[in-house]
Amino acid sequence: MVTGDASYIKKINRALIIREILKEGKISRADLSKITALTRATISAQVADLLEEELVVETELEHNPVGRKPIMLSLNAQAGYALGIDLDAGQATFMLSDLTGQPVATDIIPIQAKTYKDIVQLLASSIRRYQSQCAGSRYGMVGIVLAVHGLVSNEEKIKFVPRFQWQDVDLKQDLERAVGTVIHLENNANLSAFAERAYAHHTTDNLLCVTLYSGIGLGMIMDGKFFRGHEGFAGEIGHMIVVPGGEPCACGNRGCWEKYASETSVLRNILAAEPDEASNYEWIGRRIAEGDAQVLDALNQFIYYLSIGLNNVINMYNPDVVVIDSELLRVIPNSLQSIQNQLHSQISHYREITLSGMGRKSCVMGACALAISRFLGVPVLSLPSGDDLAD
Numbered sequence: 287m288v289t290g291d292a293s294y295i296k297k298i299n300r301a302l303i304i305r306e307i308l309k310e311g312k313i314s315r316a317d318l319s320k321i322t323a324l325t326r327a328t329i330s331a332q333v334a335d336l337l338e339e340e341l342v343v344e345t346e347l348e349h350n351p352v353g354r355k356p357i358m359l360s361l362n363a364q365a366g367y368a369l370g371i372d373l374d375a376g377q378a379t380f381m382l383s384d385l386t387g388q389p390v391a392t393d394i395i396p397i398q399a400k401t402y403k404d405i406v407q408l409l410a411s412s413i414r415r416y417q418s419q420c421a422g423s424r425y426g427m428v429g430i431v432l433a434v435h436g437l438v439s440n441e442e443k444i445k446f447v448p449r450f451q452w453q454d455v456d457l458k459q460d461l462e463r464a465v466g467t468v469i470h471l472e473n474n475a476n477l478s479a480f481a482e483r484a485y486a487h488h489t490t491d492n493l494l495c496v497t498l499y500s501g502i503g504l505g506m507i508m509d510g511k512f513f514r515g516h517e518g519f520a521g522e523i524g525h526m527i528v529v530p531g532g533e534p535c536a537c538g539n540r541g542c543w544e545k546y547a548s549e550t551s552v553l554r555n556i557l558a559a560e561p562d563e564a565s566n567y568e569w570i571g572r573r574i575a576e577g578d579a580q581v582l583d584a585l586n587q588f589i590y591y592l593s594i595g596l597n598n599v600i601n602m603y604n605p606d607v608v609v610i611d612s613e614l615l616r617v618i619p620n621s622l623q624s625i626q627n628q629l630h631s632q633i634s635h636y637r638e639i640t641l642s643g644m645g646r647k648s649c650v651m652g653a654c655a656l657a658i659s660r661f662l663g664v665p666v667l668s669l670p671s672g673d674d675l676a677d
C-alpha cells in the first residue's frame with residue numbers, strides 16, 4: 287500500500303535525522319540535508335515535527351566568523367529520561383540518563399541475602415523514586431531496562447539466574463504490577479554489547495562483547511541485531527566447559543569457563559577471600575609492579591584460560607570486532623597483547639580485538655541506551671561518550 291510505504295519511509299527518515307543530530311551534537315538543517323542525502327524540504331518538515339514534539343531545540347551558533355549566524359539543531363536532552371538497572375550478585379546499580387545517554391544520577395543498593403520478594407520491593411521503590419524525580423520533564427521516564435545476569439527468554443521471562451538461584455520467575459510482570467509502567471528485561475552481556483556500539487562508536491554490525499565480572503557473558507550483535515538463539519538464551523558462554531571434571535559451578539556442571547576466567551574467580555584465587563573490588567585492582571597493580579610471583583602466576587593462568595575460551599568463541603562466530611569488558615585486564619600490563627599472542631590459530635579470524643573503556647558501567651549504560659533507542663525509534667544510536675564515561 288502506498289500510504290503504508292509513505293509512513294514507513296517517513297519513520298526511516300525521522301530515525302536517520304535524529305541519529306545524525308545525536309551523533310553531531312549540534313547541526314544545521316543544511317548539513318543534515320548533506321549528510322542524510324534527504325531534500326531540504328524533507329528535513330524542514332521532519333524538523334518542524336521534532337520541534338513541536340520538543341525533542342529537538344534550536345540554538346544560534348555563537349562564533350560564526352562570516353555572515354548570518356546559522357540556526358543549529360540539537361536533541362532536547364532534558365525532554366525525558368531513561369533508567370538502566372544492573373541486577374548483579376549482591377547489588378543493584380541504577381543509572382538515570384538524559385536523552386543523549388548522559389548519566390544524571392547513579393545509585394547502588396545492596397541486595398545481599400534478600401529473598402525474591404524483597405528484591406522486587408527494593409527495585410520497585412527505587413524505580414518509583416526515579417519516576418517522581420523526572421515527572422516534571424516533557425516525557426518523564428521514557429523507558430526502563432533491567433539487566434539480568436542470566437537467562438532471559440524472548441518473552442522477557444527469567445529462565446534461570448545462577449547467582450540468585452532463580453528459576454522461571456516473571457520479574458517483568460512482578461515489577462510492572464508494583465510500579466504500574468512497562469519494564470524491559472535484557473541479558474547483561476547484550477546490554478554491554480549495545481553500549482559498546484552506542485558509546486564507543488564501534489562501526490560494525492558484527493560485534494561480540496565478552497564481559498568478565500561476576501561471571502562470563504557474551505553479548506552478540508549479529509547483522510545489526512542481538513543474536514538471541516531459539517528461545518533467547520544464546521551467549522551463555524561462561525558455562526562452556528574448559529576443564530573436564532574441573533571446579534563445580536552453580537549451573538550444575540564442572541569446569542565451566544567462568545570458574546577460571548571471570549574476574550570474581552581470579553580475584554578469589556588471588557586473595558583467597560571474597561574480593562572487595564573497590565580496592566583490589568590497585569592492590570593487584572602494586573603486586574604486579576613488585577613482581578609478586580604468586581600473583582603473576584595467577585594472572586598468567588587467567589590469560590591462558592581466557593584465551594582458550596576466546597579462541598573457541600572466535601572460531602564459532604567469525605566476528606568483526608571483539609570487545610573484552612574487564613577492569614582487571616586493564617591493570618595487567620600488555621594484557622591485550624598477551625591474549626593476542628595466544629590466539630595464534632590459523633583458523634581464528636577476527637578484525638579487531640579490544641578492551642572496553644567503559645568497565646563495569648557498560649551494562650547499565652547499555653540499558654539506558656537501549657531505552658533511548660526504543661523511545662526515539664533509532665535502532666543504531668551514536669551517543670556522546672562524555673569525559674566521565676571513560677575511566
Ligand SMILES: [Zn+2]
Nearest residue numbers: 525535537542
Ligand atoms: Zn557453569
